[in-house]
Amino acid sequence: MAQPSAKKQRTHPQYELLYHPGIPGRGEFIRLAFEAAGVPYIDVANEQKEGYGIVQQVCMNKTTESADNNPPVFSPPALRVPGGGKDGTALVIGQTPNILWYLGERLDLVPEDEAGKYYVQQITLTALDLNNEMHDTHHPIAVMKYYEDQKEESLKKAQDVRQNRIPKFLSYFDRTRQHNEHHGSGKGKYLVGDKLTYADTTVWQVLDGCMFAFPKEMAARKEEFPQLLGDFYEAIKQESGIKEYLSSKRRMSYSMGIFRHYPELDRQ
Amino acid sequence: MAQPSAKKQRTHPQYELLYHPGIPGRGEFIRLAFEAAGVPYIDVANEQKEGYGIVQQVCMNKTTESADNNPPVFSPPALRVPGGGKDGTALVIGQTPNILWYLGERLDLVPEDEAGKYYVQQITLTALDLNNEMHDTHHPIAVMKYYEDQKEESLKKAQDVRQNRIPKFLSYFDRTRQHNEHHGSGKGKYLVGDKLTYADTTVWQVLDGCMFAFPKEMAARKEEFPQLLGDFYEAIKQESGIKEYLSSKRRMSYSMGIFRHYPELDRQ
Structure with a gap:
């Protein structure tokens, strides 16, 4: 166990x-x-x-x-x-x-108030949408076919996701973070409220996967979103439980799943 | 209002x-x-x-x-x-x-029991996944570009969705319906429990949209799934509230949204 x-x-x-x-x-x-x-x-x-x-x-x-x-x-x-x-x-x-x-x-990973619970789920569903779009960058045509059989289409799809979709999602996550910094109790560290929620861990995982799949693209985007891709991303890695997990054998490497590193799909 | x-x-x-x-x-x-x-x-x-x-x-x-x-x-x-x-x-x-x-x-559109509420949401999330895949049949590369600019890719994507994805989803919805017929209280009329839930209305809407987009494909699939695409689909249309709505001006026609009828993308 x-x-x-x-x-x-x-x-x-x-x-x-x-x-x-x-x-x-x-x-x-x-x-x-x-x-x-x-x-x-x-x-x-x-x-x-x-x-x-x-x-x-x-x-x-x-x-x-x-x-x-x-x-x-x-x-x-x-x-x-x-x-x-x-x-x-x-x-x-x-x-x-x-x-x-x-x-x-x-698991005590949501705020006490009802509104906060719906914010957490809203952010989570949106992060999972990006997760799906990232999958589609290497499988835009058919989930059961090889990447190599849909590579031409993947080059086009990945370009659109990198140029248009990723910045739209990053902007949303960062504006949510800012909202909590300015109007909420998150002080910029969390997306909702003043303690870790599953919105933080879910967004973190998708950001981490994007960094694996598109390291050049995400490095460039870090200049636009330094707090989200810098401070927030690093802080979640240091959270109690998460930190121990990430250095354990239970944390598996990305390979041929949702997030894949095909250099030709990354920013050139 | x-x-x-x-x-x-x-x-x-x-x-x-x-x-x-x-x-x-x-x-x-x-x-x-x-x-x-x-x-x-x-x-x-x-x-x-x-x-x-x-x-x-x-x-x-x-x-x-x-x-x-x-x-x-x-x-x-x-x-x-x-x-x-x-x-x-x-x-x-x-x-x-x-x-x-x-x-x-x-809105009294979920069962009383907690398990039933999660079933309703599980079915709904899955129907909304099919909704997204149907959108991608005419926009597999870029949501902001015209269909005409991704038509070749759409022909491939639509073929995969019709041949592989739609039957997989229909099978799931129908097996859920059967489960409720045999083990639950739905008597085959509803997907969860013995009264209408938003799982029924959501699956119905996706089925209706698929029938608009791919009339030939869905007509052929009706032979495989006669109860889901026949009895269930028709019964939901007759539900109190739904029936009046569908014949009202508030119900809008499909046009250039998620569900689009491009005959070349349908079964030939």
Whole structure:
């Protein structure tokens, strides 16, 4: 079981993250939430013998049920929560932002006020949109085909994402940060409120992935967004739980997942 | 003000939908929720003189605030709720699934149980993913360029979406429906539970848009998914509130938005 540095004394169920093994992917947004909270979770495919078989059985089957009488899941990640469902059965929920909303209050990664919870989710959904667009820079035509078979289209798509989409998203994240600095309680360190939320960890992960995929582009953008890509990005890495995680073996390298480093797609 | 057939007696704030005028778009998922619930809302850009100026000011500005001291919104749609924010101020929230979650309980469009609420959101997020992929069939390279300037790529993208993605999504929606038919209380009519939820209206809208964009493809798929694309699709159209809305002037035609009918992109 992944054993992040303990922070909370609250009792938690034995959460199970169901995701593909060996890549950060969309599972990483869930991992970062658990790690920041210091709450143990089982990363089934990475930790259990034949764990990926369980992930496939629950999240990638073609039947009318995922597991434990829950409805089907479209694709990983899913979260299984023993005792979280009807009449004490396990709850299985899919869709990354849905899982994060479920965990937000339980992991103490959202503000107390209702408005703040919706801000956190709004930012998170937007960061996950950028995550999808980053995937599409190397797979603009067909998710199941090789990059090499859609390289010409990828060159065009990546150029548009770098020139138009990334700055639009960075501007939004940075203006949100500024809003919290000027009108909220974040002092520029957090995106919402005065403590870490899953909006911070999710935006951080997408920024980190963009820096891996497009190092030249992001280095150039840092001049435009020095606080977001400098101070904010560095500060989140130092957060309790996150810091220990990033230097642990649990943090996996980017490879052939959502964020890929093809130099020809980066700024030339 | 849009005045759907009244159904609820509960007191509601004067909800404002902030979206582009003249197209169904992502605003339609919010409209369908209000209309199904019979709760009045103001469709600002379509109903108010200079309403689109308000939408642009709140949702498309480049500053650190949307309105009423709420943080920025990335892009429309947004929902403004008088009195819904901190200390009685207005709440402005962005991101379609976030708005739907906010409205779900308030409009009585989710089940009572927590698991059911997460199922509804899981299905909704997945339907909105298909919505995005449908947009990308005519804009696979750059959202700000004309279709005509990415037509070759669109032909390839649309073929993949039709052949691989649409059947995968339809299978998921139909298996969810079957799960509720066999294990839940939906009797095959609803996706979750025994009454209409925003998962039903959201999936319905995406199916309807797919039928507009790819009539031949969807007619062929109906043989594979007769209940989803037949019984379910038709039954939702007959729901109280939805039926009246669809025959009203408030229901806008598809045109140059997310769902577009380019015959060359459809099954040949």
